[in-house]
Amino acid sequence: MFSPEAPCELIEAERRSYVFYEAEPDIWMVMVLDKSKYTESVWRSESLQAVLKEIHSLFVMFLGSIKTLLDKQPSGEFARSHLYYFFTDYLTDFTVSTKVQLPTFRECLKERRTVQMLTISRDVAIEIQSLVTVLGSPTGSSTMNNSIILFQDLLVSTTLSPDDTANLFAYCVMRLTPHALSSSLSSSTWSYIMKSKTTSNVSAVSSSPSTVFAASDELRGTSRDTSPGGEPRTPNAPRPLQRDKWSKGEDGYLVTDAWGVEIGTSLLRTPTILLQQSQERMYLCVYQYKSLTIVLLVPVLSLVNGEQGILLVKKQLLENVSDKILSIEEKLSKGWGGENAYHVGGYRYLLIDGDRNISRASPPAKVTTLSKDSLLALNNLREQVDTEKKRSKLDNPEHEKDFEACIRAKNNAWVIAKVSRGRELYMALEKASETLLFASEAVEKFSNKYCEGAFSLD
Numbered sequence: 507m508f509s510p511e512a513p514c515e516l517i518e519a520e521r522r523s524y525v526f527y528e529a530e531p532d533i534w535m536v537m538v539l540d541k542s543k544y545t546e547s548v549w550r551s552e553s554l555q556a557v558l559k560e561i562h563s564l565f566v567m568f569l570g571s572i573k574t575l576l577d578k579q580p581s582g583e584f585a586r587s588h589l590y591y592f593f594t595d596y597l598t599d600f601t602v603s604t605k606v607q608l609p610t611f612r613e614c615l616k617e618r619r620t621v622q623m624l625t626i627s628r629d630v631a632i633e634i635q636s637l638v639t640v641l642g643s644p645t646g647s648s649t650m651n652n653s654i655i656l657f658q659d660l661l662v663s664t665t666l667s668p669d670d671t672a673n674l675f676a677y678c679v680m681r682l683t684p685h686a687l688s689s690s691l692s693s694s695t696w697s698y699i700m701k702s703k704t705t706s707n708v709s710a711v712s713s714s715p716s717t718v719f720a721a722s723d724e725l726r727g728t729s730r731d732t733s734p735g736g737e738p739r740t741p742n743a744p745r746p747l748q749r750d751k752w753s754k755g756e757d758g759y760l761v762t763d764a765w766g767v768e769i770g771t772s773l774l775r776t777p778t779i780l781l782q783q784s785q786e787r788m789y790l791c792v793y794q795y796k797s798l799t800i801v802l803l804v805p806v807l808s809l810v811n812g813e814q815g816i817l818l819v820k821k822q823l824l825e826n827v828s829d830k831i832l833s834i835e836e837k838l839s840k841g842w843g844g845e846n847a848y849h850v851g852g853y854r855y856l857l858i859d860g861d862r863n864i865s866r867a868s869p870p871a872k873v874t875t876l877s878k879d880s881l882l883a884l885n886n887l888r889e890q891v892d893t894e895k896k897r898s899k900l901d902n903p904e905h906e907k908d909f910e911a912c913i914r915a916k917n918n919a920w921v922i923a924k925v926s927r928g929r930e931l932y933m934a935l936e937k938a939s940e941t942l943l944f945a946s947e948a949v950e951k952f953s954n955k956y957c958e959g960a961f962s963l964d
Contacts, residue, residue: 512900513526513528514526515527515551515555516551520541521540521541522538522539522540522541523538523539523541523549523551524536524537524538524539525537525538525539525551525554525555525558527555527558527559527562529558529559529562529572530562530571530572530573531573533572533573535558535562537554537557537558539554539608548610548611548882548885549608549609549610549611549885550609550611550614550885550888550889550892551889551892552888552889552892553609553613553614553616553618554608554609556609556617556618556619557608557609557618559618559619560618560619560676561592561593561596563619563669563672563673563676563782564592564596564673564676564677564746564747565588565589565592566780566782567673567674567677567779567780567782568592568744568746568777568779568780569588569592569743569744570780572585572589575588588743591745592745592747595745595746595747595748595749596747598747598749599680611881611882611884611885612881614856614881614884614885614888614932615854615855615856615867615868615873615884615932615934616856616865616867617856617858617865617867619672619676619863620672620858620863620864620865621661621664621671621672621675621863621864621865622659622660622661622864622865622866622867623660623661623662623864623866624657624658624660624661624662624838625847626662626838626841627841629837630834630837630838630841633830633833633834633837634655634662634663634834635663636830637655637663637827637830637831637834638653638655638663638665640826640827640830641653641800641802641823641827642665644819644822644823644826649804649805649808650805651802651803651804651805652665652666652781652788652802652803653665653800653801653802653803654666654671654674654675654678654801655798655799655800655801656675656678656679656683656798656799656801657797657798657799657835657838657842658683658684658685658797658842659679659683659685659686661675662798662838666781666783666803667781667782667783668861668862668863669782669783669863670781670782670783671863672863673782674779674801677746678799678801680747681746681747681749681751681752682752682760682792682794682799682801683799684794684796684797684799687752687753687754687760744764744765744766744777745764746764746777748764751763751764752792754794757820757824758793758794758795758824759791759792759793759794759820760792760793760794761774762774762777764777765777765778768812768813771813773813773817775813776789776790776791776813776816777789777790778790778806779803781803786805786806786807787805787806787807788803788804788805788806789803789804789805789806789809789816789819790803791803791804791816791819791820791823793820793823793824793831795831795832795835796835796839797835797838797839797842798831798834798835798838800831802819802823804816804819845869845871846869846871846872848866848867848868848869849868849869849872850868850952850956852935852937852948853868853933853935853948853952854868854872854873854875854876854880854933854934854935854936855867855868855931855932855933855934855952856868856930856931856932856933857929857930857931857956857957858929858930858931858932859928859929860928860929860930861928876919876934876936877917877919877936879915879916879917879919880915880917880919880921880934880936881934882915883913883915883916883919883921883934884915884921884932884934887911887913887921887922887923887932888923888932890911890923891909891911891923891925891930894907894909895907895909895925906925906927906928907925908925908926908927909923909924909925910923910924910925911923911924912942912945912946912949917936919934919935919936920933920934920935920942920945921933921934921935922934922935922945922949924949924953924961926960926961927960929957929960929961931949931952931953931957931960931961933949933952935948949961950962
């Protein structure tokens with residue numbers, strides 16, 4: 507089952523599905539989902555694996571690798587306690603009422619662990635590059651900072667690697683953007699898990715679909731790292747995924763008490779993250795002006811006086827780039843087309859650039875207009891593409907195989923998949939004519955106009 511050459515990723519039983527992911531060498535994550543004929547328990551294993559990959563990547567970004575925690579305390583108590591609370595906080599984003607709803611076939615036109623980019627004009631791009639240059643090399647400093655900039659929930663600029671960008675972008679959309687701050691839910695919706703003695707060995711239970719994140723039996727309350735109530739003791743570590751922990755200060759910087767205060771002072775500790783590519787720990791400074799969010803990453807080792815040094819960096823930032831920020835936000839707001847900016851009439855689509863971890867898709871409100879038959883057919887087609895990609899990778903890891911399929915669904919809609927040179931296009935056409943030729947021509951027009959001909963027949 508855990509073969510290093512071809513590890514098992516999915517087991518389908520009569521009542522449950524088991525999804526496996528090797529997060530680190532010899533460390534596996536297992537997701538267990540209860541099936542029910544009364545719910546829409548149809549999912550794609552790759553989308554569920556993406557959930558496991560995302561939570562592990564975020565965990566490592568904030569708290570370090572699981573192996574590092576185990577090395578610090580081989581008994582595993584320290585690691586279990588951190589994992590328990592991190593998983594619990596993460597799953598609040600999937601909570602509807604008191605149910606945990608993970609991705610089903612209705613989300614087949616979404617791709618987790620990718621970023622969504624904002625299209626900008628050339629003159630705005632030049633201004634943004636000027637801002638990024640100042641952020642990266644502050645006046646009078648030899649320190650090289652990194653940054654990412656978002657407008658609304660879309661990425662504008664990044665100086666990070668694709669993987670680090672995907673991780674930090676996901677966190678920004680979850681907790682830091684104006685939309686995330688305004689829609690933060692009360693943590694009370696999750697309190698039933700924290701108070702339950704019988705569920706202290708799981709991170710979530712749901713009936714639509716029912717979901718179980720299994721952990722060691724020691725989390726039942728028999729381990730020394732549990733409180734008298736049954737759940738693990740509150741760890742001496744930040745809980746960055748807790749809701750309602752970030753707020754905007756009068757100076758425009760976002761602040762949080764999730765990391766506690768500096769010893770001997772009343773200063774709130776600045777959050778830190780670990781970059782995957784460089785393995786460098788960075789201070790996380792977030793400035794927000796209207797719909798523009800700027801995340802500045804300052805190397806921890808570059809500041810000898812800690813929080814006092816961060817205060818100085820923040821002050822210099824406002825002095826140096828305030829005018830640029832105001833100008834860029836104004837221009838982006840004027841050119842912003844709203845939540846339906848990337849809607850293409852007649853198409854419901856998902857475009858993925860796997861090499862750069864970028865995706866673009868039809869707005870969620872437009873996807874909801876598709877019928878259940880169309881979504882089921884497209885979900886099934888994506889499952890087939892996933893299988894074909896894995897098979898091709900095993901046969902020849904150095905060669906990416908192109909793939910194309912066009913299938914007629916039960917409701918006569920066309921569902922289409924095209925894979926070409928690391929890019930993927932998935933599409934549902936419900937108003938196409940009876941002929942395959944018409945559907946093919948529709949895809950050709952879309953490819954030429956919106957994908958630079960990447961999926962054209964020429």
